[in-house]
Amino acid sequence: MPRPDDLPLNALRAFSVAVRFDTFTAAANHMGVSQVAISRQISLLERHIGVKLFERGPRSVTLTASGRAFGHEIADLFHELEDVTDRLLSREREHTVTLRVYPTFAHHWLLPRMASFRAKHPEDRIRMETKIERLDFRGTHLDLAVHLGHGSWQGARSRKLFDDTADLVCSPEYAARHDGFRSSSSLSKALLLKSRYRSAVWADWAAHSGLALDRAREVTYDSSVLAYSAALQGHGLAMGQMTLLAEDLAAGRLVRPFSQTIHTGMAYFVVWPSDRSVLTKTRHLVDWMLTETGNDTQFFRKPSRKRSS
Numbered sequence: 001m002p003r004p005d006d007l008p009l010n011a012l013r014a015f016s017v018a019v020r021f022d023t024f025t026a027a028a029n030h031m032g033v034s035q036v037a038i039s040r041q042i043s044l045l046e047r048h049i050g051v052k053l054f055e056r057g058p059r060s061v062t063l064t065a066s067g068r069a070f071g072h073e074i075a076d077l078f079h080e081l082e083d084v085t086d087r088l089l090s091r092e093r094e095h096t097v098t099l100r101v102y103p104t105f106a107h108h109w110l111l112p113r114m115a116s117f118r119a120k121h122p123e124d125r126i127r128m129e130t131k132i133e134r135l136d137f138r139g140t141h142l143d144l145a146v147h148l149g150h151g152s153w154q155g156a157r158s159r160k161l162f163d164d165t166a167d168l169v170c171s172p173e174y175a176a177r178h179d180g181f182r183s184s185s186s187l188s189k190a191l192l193l194k195s196r197y198r199s200a201v202w203a204d205w206a207a208h209s210g211l212a213l214d215r216a217r218e219v220t221y222d223s224s225v226l227a228y229s230a231a232l233q234g235h236g237l238a239m240g241q242m243t244l245l246a247e248d249l250a251a252g253r254l255v256r257p258f259s260q261t262i263h264t265g266m267a268y269f270v271v272w273p274s275d276r277s278v279l280t281k282t283r284h285l286v287d288w289m290l291t292e293t294g295n296d297t298q299f300f301r302k303p304s305r306k307r308s309s
Helices: 009-021 024-031 035-049 065-095 103-120 172-177 184-188 199-209 224-232 246-250 280-292
Strands: 054-056 061-063 096-101 125-130 144-149 156-169 192-195 218-221 237-241 262-273
Touching (some): 009 065, 103 224, 144 156, 156 199, 192 224, 218 224, 262 280
């Protein structure tokens, strides 16, 4: 006798769809597989339970009486399973914010602060999508994004979180190996750890500081996350974003041997679509980000402190 906990679920699903559409061909089209695959799955189920479910003719198949009765029962179970899944996903979507962020922002700013957000809004969840591409909410499922720019995106509203400032950083050990970079000759011997998305900032920094950078000693990484990791491990100098690396600098894991901070002219903004209502879960996240960066809230007023009598 087959055990109920050992039933082939894929075969049951194929059988249920075949019963609904009456033919293996229609069932195969619905499931996006071949007719042969449907036939094999149903044959597997028949062998497993020891009951013939379809009579197979030269050009057609017909449900047996047992197959018809079993099929209706199975169909009801799968419909119930789909309903349960839909209800679960609806509850998840109700409290889940889909957020697009840069990998560097997620790694150095957002993730270290997530415990704070969860403590304040334990019912809300964040689904992070880490992409580096042009921001356009049209045709997306995004609720929110954190983007580097000038504050203007089509079909969107935004609030500035913080300015983008940069300076060369390295590990204390790397600086010590180069005599603290007290001379320009030390800089000429250093390895420059570049991110391909922030290459222009190096030229701006060199113009601002008046120091020459040797392009022959460049190593280019696919992301700033990798460039900063290499700097932390003592491989060279990276062009660090001051706000994102604030904790590493404060803890002494990174140092700024030149102290030549520049403003890139851009800033990090929290951005949301303007053509749809902003749900409570999204408002929570926007206001939390603004509060974390020392800005006034956008949607909810901060509770005022009661004066003591």
